[in-house]
Each structure stands twice: as C-alpha cells, then as structure tokens.
Amino acid sequence: AQSVTQPDARVTVSEGASLQLRCKYSYSATPYLFWYVQYPRQGLQLLLKYYSGDPVVQGVNSFEAEFSKSNSSFHLQKASVHWSDSAVYFCALRDYNQGKLIFGQGTKLSIKP
Amino acid sequence: GGIITQTPKFLIGQEGQKLTLKCQQNFNHDTMYWYRQDSGKGLRLIYYSITENDLQKGDLSEGYDASREKKSSFSLTVTSAQKNEMAVFLCASSDRAEQYFGPGTRLTVL
Numbered sequence: 234a235q236s237v238t239q240p241d242a243r244v245t246v247s248e249g250a251s252l253q254l255r256c257k258y259s260y261s262a263t264p265y266l267f268w269y270v271q272y273p274r275q276g277l278q279l280l281l282k283y284y285s286g287d288p289v290v291q292g293v294n295s296f297e298a299e300f301s302k303s304n305s306s307f308h309l310q311k312a313s314v315h316w317s318d319s320a321v322y323f324c325a326l327r328d329y330n331q332g333k334l335i336f337g338q339g340t341k342l343s344i345k346p
Numbered sequence: 347g348g349i350i351t352q353t354p355k356f357l358i359g360q361e362g363q364k365l366t367l368k369c370q371q372n373f374n375h376d377t378m379y380w381y382r383q384d385s386g387k388g389l390r391l392i393y394y395s396i397t398e399n400d401l402q403k404g405d406l407s408e409g410y411d412a413s414r415e416k417k418s419s420f421s422l423t424v425t426s427a428q429k430n431e432m433a434v435f436l437c438a439s440s441d442r443a444e445q446y447f448g449p450g451t452r453l454t455v456l
Contacts, residue, residue: 242386265443276350276436276447277389284443323388332377332396333404334445336388 235260237326239337247345248316254309254340256324265327266307267334268298272320280322283307294318316344348373350448352437357453361429367422367451369437378420379445382406383434392435395420424453431455 236259246252258264265284269277281292288300298309307324321341325334351370359365371378377396381389391404393412401412411423420437432455437448 237388239388267444269447274449276449277438278447279444282444332440333379333391333394334389336390338386338388 235326235328235335237324237335237337239322239324239340241340242338243341243343245343245345246314249313252309252311252314252318252342254322254324254342256307256309256337258305258307258324258326260305260326262329263302265329266298266300267325267327268292268296268307268309269323269325270320271323271339277323280309314342314344316346318342319344348446350437350439350446352435352448352451354451355449357451359424359427359453359455361427361455363424363427363455365424365427365453367424367435367437367453369420369422369448370418371420371437371439371446371448372418373439373441373446374417375439375441375446376417377440378414379438379440380404380410380412380420380422381436381438383436383450389436392422427453427455429455 238257267282268280283300321339323339324337353368379394380392390406392406395414398417413421434450438445
C-alpha cells in the first residue's frame with residue numbers, strides 16, 4: 234500500500250542551526266515526491282519536488298531534499314534556519330494513476346531564538 | 347499565476363446541519379480536489395474531479411457530497427454535521443504535475 238510517514242510530529246531547533254525533517258515513503262515504483270509548507274491559517278505552499286534524475290533537489294528559501302530509493306526516504310534539509318521557517322511541513326507522494334497526493338502527518342517546526 | 351479562493355473562511359454549524367463549502371480557481375486547471383485536515387493526521391482526500399461534471403470519491407467521502415458544475419468551481423457539502431467536529435477543509439487544483447492549494451475553510455460544529 235502507498236503511504237508516507239513523517240516520524241517526527243514536532244521538531245525544535247535553534248535559529249541558525251541546521252535542520253533535517255524526515256520522510257519515509259512506501260510505493261511500488263519510483264514516486265513523485267513533494268514537500269509542502271503550511272504557515273498558520275494558510276494553505277499549503279510547494280517547497281520542492283522530485284520527479285527523477287539528480288536525487289538532491291533544490292527548493293525555495295534554501296531548502297533542499299535528498300531522494301534515496303534504497304532507504305525509501307525523501308528528507309528535507311536546510312543549512313541554517315530562520316525564525317520565519319516556523320511552520321508545519323508536509324511530505325507527500327503522488328499517486329501516478331489518480332494524480333492524488335498522499336500526505337504524511339506533518340511535522341511542526343519551531344525555531345528557538 | 348493564479349489563485350484559489352475558498353468561501354467561507356470560517357463556518358460554524360449545528361449538529362445535523364447540511365453545510366456547503368465553495369472553491370474557485372482561475373488557473374484553468376482541469377482537476378480539483380477537496381481535502382480534510384485534522385490536527386496530527388495530515389490531509390485526507392474527500393473528493394476529486396478531473397473535469398466539469400466529473401466526481402471521484404477519495405478515501406474519506408462518506409458523509410460528504412461534491413459538485414463540479416463549472417471547470418472553475420468545486421463545491422463540497424457536509425451532509426450532516428457531527429457534534430464537536432473541528433477540521434480545516436482545503437481545496438486544491440492541479441495541472442499535470444503540481445497541486446495548488448487554497449487557504450482553507452475552518453469548520454466548527456457546536
């Protein structure tokens with residue numbers, strides 16, 4: 234069955250520190266993978282996406298993610314976080330046939346000053 | 347660029363009431379989606395539509411109806427609101443690759 238798991242419901246890091254948000258997926262083929270961010274009382278905004286090719290993809294606001302087929306993972310990273318990065322982050326997988334997105338549970342990121 | 351508009355932003359209903367949420371997009375996308383977001387549970391697909399007058403059930407369609415009378419709009423109806431229900435309903439539209447989301451409608455049932 235297709236699924237996306239974000240094992241960390243909450244992550245807190247200090248401003249300026251590096252960040253990794255974890256995402257594991259289960260899919261029978263090579264998936265299309267996405268990271269979305271949701272700021273308070275807003276909809277989801279696309280951070281980055283992976284379709285094929287280079288396993289490291291760059292996104293907006295200096296975020297990047299690395300696809301690993303062997304680990305079935307698509308972890309999100311940032312070298313130095315800013316207080317404005319506080320938000321909920323969702324990893325998602327696109328079902329190729331239906332086009333629908335299958336979401337993880339989300340990770341709430343808090344930044345300490 | 348385009349935009350997705352959802353109305354109302356906040357919806358307060360009574361138990362057993364039928365409630366309708368509306369979504370408009372000006373991307374000219376064929377496919378539109380309704381998701382329900384509960385705290386700590388991510389987003390779950392309720393209904394989607396690949397073209398005007400098409401409706402496809404998602405994983406959470408029980409208790410909901412949908413309507414796609416125009417390409418630009420997609421409505422969702424909660425057929426009988428459940429007491430103490432609280433959730434955010436997100437509408438999205440997509441081209442062949444990416445989905446674009448509206449700001450959501452927050453539902454509270456008293």
